[in-house]
Amino acid sequence: MTSSSLFGPVRLGDLSLENRIFLPPLTRCRSSQPGDIPNALMADYYAQRTEAGFLITEGTQIEPRGQGYAWTSGIYSPEQIAGWKLITDAVHQKKRPIFAQLWHVGRVSHHLLQPGHQPPVAPSTVAATGVNVFIPTGPGTGKLVPPDTPRALTIPEIHDLVALYAQAARNALAAGFDGVEIHAANGYLINQFLSERANFRTDAYGGSLSNRLRFLREVVEAVSAVVSPDRMGVRFSPLFSTTTEERVYLGLLESNPAETYTAAVRVLAEAGIAYVSLAEADWDNAPDMPDSFRAAVRDIFPNRILCAGRYNLTRAQHVLGNGWADMIGFGRTFIANPDLPARLEHGWPLTPLDAATLYGGGAHGYTDYPFHNRDIQK
Template structure:
């Protein structure tokens, strides 16, 4: 019997009310980095999704590449996130916090005291932009600054920052955490030999370049348990000035097999074609499934038909939807009833105001407004 995306799913001991995940999306709505009632409302509005994965959340004050993002490294941030997790749980959804370190895709204005951002090397992401302040103090997109290469001991410190943030996430009421190993940020920077030119145990062959990710997974698993740890990956992506390399397929086969050994909650793959970057090659997702038998989430250009084809083929387990959730807080209902989607307005994706954040209308609200207008 065919499975549809509105049927329940299981991630370990967690039961999801449907097979739809809200993918992580940066919204930059926290001037002080502390989640508040507006964030709780935003996520609650979108809790039709069986699984919500939060926007990228900084693991430390040096992990940021975007102004106004929330963190999970202070007690005040933990208390703020409790408002969000409580609101989502009241609507019967599961919520994971995405733990984020941008590495070299940052700017000195995002860093404490204006210091240089860090990376696996000092190679600059020359074509990548951060969201910070230019030399005149004007907010906007700025070129990424030249990074400082992490020392071996520094790398160990960042791994501990991930583990500490995971502990804070669980204290804040999250059902688990997702390590952001995608989109050209720090973890993926270590995987790429064109960016990672290290000569220590974190550089060189596939095993060494994968060590940072796997040691981070191990530290987080030791801190909160494997059932609470997911990983996001973007094989064949190109964001963050990451060139393709000959060992891409072999790298992700190695990671898939190693992550299966660790019994993580899920792997979240993203096809970056929807972001204007490279598409996953034909047949890659099927090959990835042969390497990894656990729960797979796929995001990037998904719709109901594609999602159900892949789920029924056994290729993936959960469909991830990103941008459509911004302008359609009731996206699950719209997909279920084949109602039209409200198009997004990318000019409103970032910023501190509530316009374009919590004021998007559901399909029912829009219809009621049309009726009122007709009557008037």
């Protein structure tokens, strides 16, 4: 397989896609306030990037407690569902499928973002370290602060959360999404249950790896009862080594990450879902995902494998050519280049990213990046 395969068609579940490039989840914090409501500006943003064969939304919190950053969108209120319908309609006009990423941050939050200013919830009473959350300080202004120490969920509350994931999937279908991705990566709630670094429970949801996988398994089963497995994915962020301690939260580095994550992938294989997405470490000097792990996931998981994180054509060719991935996501380069697939295919120059405009704000740094040799498409 050559890099040109990136631009050829592929099937994802029961969907036929025109190319193997996908837009991965990218937090941009542009929702309307109050209410964390998706809006027409966001619809423009997603519609601009429909040269991808497949799009996945930014993380959208399944309930108010699921928020860890100001101005991220939810998918639990009627107003939010209506807002997302603007986006799915805009993407469908370009004849592309789009999935909603269902998100709960768990302990990666602050009491000022929580209902009633209560502590965030998590598997155990252990604060996240090496990460900040973004809290509002006024209209359009905010600041980064450390997350609060969470309180541990009771078993009935865990069961309620499983039901909330299923309800969020129903809401996604009502908003016109073609399917859903469950966010089980980047140190957020499902990842916290999975990780020996965040889950110190002594009941059925903690201790052994099988118990730590229980919440993931129950969420996948509950969402599968709402959305066909052919229209489902799950995202993980395995981390195999780190030289920067503050980055551990991204993948919650396990003592045996290959064992932990191959077991997690087996849960998805047994459920028959359409894809597993691997979010690879993407900071400067980040460790590479071992090829042995890629091969192990390929042996376990029979459906599509999606990869994202610091990819260019050479890296895409490496994993596609070895059969370790079926689709490649491009994040920051897609932010700054709304016509990225065409630029990659034709070797056109890439527009640099304005990192200062990544989070919050309006159209600047969001929908005003240029298309190559043509006017901005609205």
